[in-house]
Amino acid sequence: MNNLERSWMYERLDGRGAINSSFIDGVDKFIQYACSQMNRMSGDKVRCPCKKCHNFRYIEVEIVKHHLYKYGFVDNYFLWKHQGEKEVINEISSGQDIHGSAQPELGYDNPYRQIVLDAYGPNFLQGSSWQSFNNIEPESSHPCEPSMDEDPNPESQKLYDLLQAADAKLYLGSSVSQLVVVSRMLNIKMENNMSQRGYDQMMQLLKKALPEDNIVLDSYYQTKKLVHSLGLPVEKIDCCELGCMLYWGDDEHLTSCTFCGHDRYKCRIGSRKRKLIPYKKMYYFPLIPRLQRLYASHATAADMRWHHEHTKEDDVMRHPSDSEA
Template sequence: MDVEIVEYHLFNFGFVEDYFVWEYQGEKDVIGEIASGNDLHGGSQPESGFDNPYRQMVLDAAGPNFGQGSSSQSYSNIEVDSSHPYESSMEEEPNPSMEEEPNPESQRFYNLLQAADEKLYPGSSLSQLAVVSRMLNIKMENTLSQRGYNQMIQLLKEALPEDNKVLDSYYQTKKLRYKRRVGSRKRKLVPYKKMYYFPLIPRLQRLYASHATVPPTRDGTMSIHKRMGQSGRKYSSWPVIVTPYNLPPGMCMKEAYMFLTVIVPGPNNPKHKIDVYLQPLIKELTLLWETGVEAFDISKKQNFQLRAALMWTIIDFPAYSMLSGWSTAGKLACPYCMEETQSFRLQHGRKTSWFDSHRMFLDQHHPFRRDRKNFLKVLNIDNKTKDNLQSRQDMINYCDRPQLAKDTSGKYPKAIYTMDKEERAILFNWVKGLKFPDGYVSNLGRCPDTNAKRLFGMKSHDCHVFMQRLMPIAFRELLPSNVWQALTELSLFFKDLTSTTLRVDDMERLEADIPQILCKLERIFPPGFFDSMEHLPCTAI
């Protein structure tokens, strides 16, 4: 069908209501299949996790998309279905004669699921796992000895029907528990600083324990996302998230498969000590790369050696310095330009500036190429060195802007890009009155500080929303037209760059637009404004 006809139908009749899974376009509703359960596992399914809290407790350890009915009973009834959404990616059909029993780690997990579903005796409202959990809780709260626990167990077993599933002793109860094996050596260490680490390997192994989450290939590739600097008024933390990349594109970036592995609490930035906090994760990744770990593939009913490789890390520019060791400050801060950088040190501001370093990215015939009046001053200064005294002094040396020079009274005039107290009060009142859909952004109404006259405590996502969505509206009536237009173009640039869909022609357009936007900003703001962060968009695309 022609594109114009489709657009006409969409404008006139709207989109199909409640159509979230594009099944007519080939998308598979994996989560829906999990909920129904029958297509994946066959036969009768145990009660849902919402009705059975102990089963839900076990599934919480495996992740929200582990699936229903993944107990040892359902495992024994599983047959490979050729219509499975991932079956086409398998190299060959599994040979029934090559089927294996799950390895001990996987089997313990299946035993837990079976205990959560298995009734204590026919007609009972409690499962075996429910009784075990409550008995252990009673033992702990009342400091009951092991002998006393065994006596209570024996009395309970005798009082119930003969075919009950009550475990015989505390020893059998401990065997049912699912926990990590730890070494026998115990040392009492005094921590310098606390961190939180969530092991990666067990979660990767559990990906293969259900048809709903088993990846198409066994050797995994992963990406690390380091979201550095998630800070605000009441907390400050630095999370590290690992994502498996051998899942289908529609699944790998979903929340269920973004494994939170490290949390470095604040309030101080870890900076160069980040390698200390990453040691447990690096140790696991090294093990997965060099030798691998044993895992059970339920789709083929085989044990295999699970291996993984780290593909890349996704971090912001300050974290790039912490992780790689490349300095993101100084003359060589840009990893693209390096020794060919056009940066220089401001004489009065005493900081490195990338002012007038973006016209070289423009088209050869662009009028900004020969416009030296609005960029650098025509003075040959061998040692080149935000709006303050040093910035105004540097502007005299590098820019032809006499309107910002010191007047006869010894004061500097107001710059066109600044706002006075009344204008800032208007902006703060506007921000305080904003209303957003639930979950779209945090409470921005708490961010304006009327005493300090600045925005405070904004999360990184809040800053993105303010720059990409609110900035064109906020400054429309508060700044001159040329300043507002340049800031709006910068806002739309980042909005398009972070959109969910990007085509090649979009990237080519953004690559051509960003030098012009930065050049417009150079005609407005002082040289001290242009550090390596403002220079990066030109080199990163």
């Protein structure tokens, strides 16, 4: 759909402050299209693309109309992808994989594919690997730029593998992808405190039970290797067994507590090359990468920006962000 054909979306008011008739007609067309895509609805409700809801809420049709008349469409939403409209240009969500071959038809708005893209962030996709992924020849080449025939670097290859896992069907005729199964099984393992051995046995049974051409990862090691790049960083920090101090920063290389003198590592008999095991350790979850992920993710970015972007009414204060302070 040409953006000019939907210029009415951002011409809501006329010079007198009244709603343009073209905008009203356009909203009716939008509602008609949204209601025709039953697989993108929640019962009789559709996603509301107004500036307040940002396509995150399913609302009754009449309320969606009211929101659009009052708030207008979210910025730059010429393609109604959340209502099922498909892109026609060759983008990362198009029907080709990294090698240019056809991908399984899992739908335009594949949430697991979006999880992968959110995890790597927009900055990663601005490099040459983004061009090679889309199989688009650059208009001009530079001697210093990597050739299109070069193998992707390890970090890019991890992205490609995850995107392939998000799109590849588990077996011919399956309705779920490899990444869907892996994600759900890891969640089951966590919620039920399942051992690694139990996980392996269950996945091996699943692999045998499915058709021979299935691509089930039948071990925890393979699963962890695939999804490792999706996770957020965690740091392990050794502690004094009695809780006196952390072996961190300037104290990172100490072998005993500066307060109580307790040894940092357990005594082990045998070769000195054996791995040192601390008496106690803690897990630190860095805050900055988690905030970056919240702003990068399509599912949470709108909520993170809400305090700045939400609609304000004059002389009405509903939230601290409505005040000048």
